[in-house]
Amino acid sequence: MIDLHCHMLPGIDDGPTSLEGSLAMAKMAVADGISTTFCTPHIYPGLYENNADDIKRRVANLQLILNDKGIALTLNFGADVHLVPEINAGIESGRIPLLGGSRYLLLEPSHHVRPPRFTESVFRLISDGITPIITHPERLSWYGQHTADFLAIARSGAWLQVTSGALLGSFGPAAKRFSEQLIGEGWCDVIASDGHTTGRRAPIMAEARQRAAALVGDAEATAMVETRPSLVLNNLSIAAETRPPAHQSRAASGSLRAIIGKVFGRGAA
Numbered sequence: 001m002i003d004l005h006c007h008m009l010p011g012i013d014d015g016p017t018s019l020e021g022s023l024a025m026a027k028m029a030v031a032d033g034i035s036t037t038f039c040t041p042h043i044y045p046g047l048y049e050n051n052a053d054d055i056k057r058r059v060a061n062l063q064l065i066l067n068d069k070g071i072a073l074t075l076n077f078g079a080d081v082h083l084v085p086e087i088n089a090g091i092e093s094g095r096i097p098l099l100g101g102s103r104y105l106l107l108e109p110s111h112h113v114r115p116p117r118f119t120e121s122v123f124r125l126i127s128d129g130i131t132p133i134i135t136h137p138e139r140l141s142w143y144g145q146h147t148a149d150f151l152a153i154a155r156s157g158a159w160l161q162v163t164s165g166a167l168l169g170s171f172g173p174a175a176k177r178f179s180e181q182l183i184g185e186g187w188c189d190v191i192a193s194d195g196h197t198t199g200r201r202a203p204i205m206a207e208a209r210q211r212a213a214a215l216v217g218d219a220e221a222t223a224m225v226e227t228r229p230s231l232v233l234n235n236l237s238i239a240a241e242t243r244p245p246a247h248q249s250r251a252a253s254g255s256l257r258a259i260i261g262k263v264f265g266r267g268a269a
Helices: 019-032 052-068 087-093 118-127 147-156 173-184 206-216 218-233 250-264
Strands: 002-006 036-039 074-077 080-082 104-108 131-135 159-163 190-192
Touching: 002 019, 002 131, 002 159, 002 190, 002 218, 019 052, 036 052, 036 218, 052 074, 087 118, 104 118, 118 131, 118 147, 131 147, 147 159, 159 173, 173 206, 190 206, 190 218, 206 218
Parallel strands: 002 036, 036 074, 080 104, 104 131, 131 159, 159 190
Antiparallel strands: none
């Protein structure tokens, strides 16, 4: 499995505070069947002022330590990027990293308040050739009142990422119910751990993959933890037939192209 979202770097955000904590997380991930982990610390202006160059350096250093200790986990870089108005400029300048230097961006909306111009901001990233992966929509307190927003941006090309722990109930009944709906109704592109510790927010996905298989079958569950994440790893675009089932309506895609054209003042392609 490939984990696209994990806070494994020590002392850089709200993940592990020590190298020992990072190593314990890495061992846990390997034991769970994860082969590659994207280290994605928060970039949150005013709170976590991380940047691409420093993240890459820290990932390279941690990889050397894992190699030296015989921990068979391959690391890659990225960030859990808070949605702010300056995000496009930060990406263009290279301050904000895309996942592994690919076209994919791990994008975190505000947890408690719907960001102003939320869908328009996501559409603009897509228009710039970036594929946003929206982190843990099921855990956002405003998700239930704005579900249509997430379905719209998903149809337009954004991905939706469900947290493994949320699917298993670690974040409460509402997050579990929303996770099951997103997966069961065919909207979820990927499952990731969003690991922070070796406790409740552990870097594991195998049990969640099994739960997803019970909802949508083994092939689709595998796509969420292996097939689609491998596209990110190799910077490949996703074909229509490899998107989750709910995304594959041509009529839906056409309607979203019209919306994007209206937002940016140009005709639908």
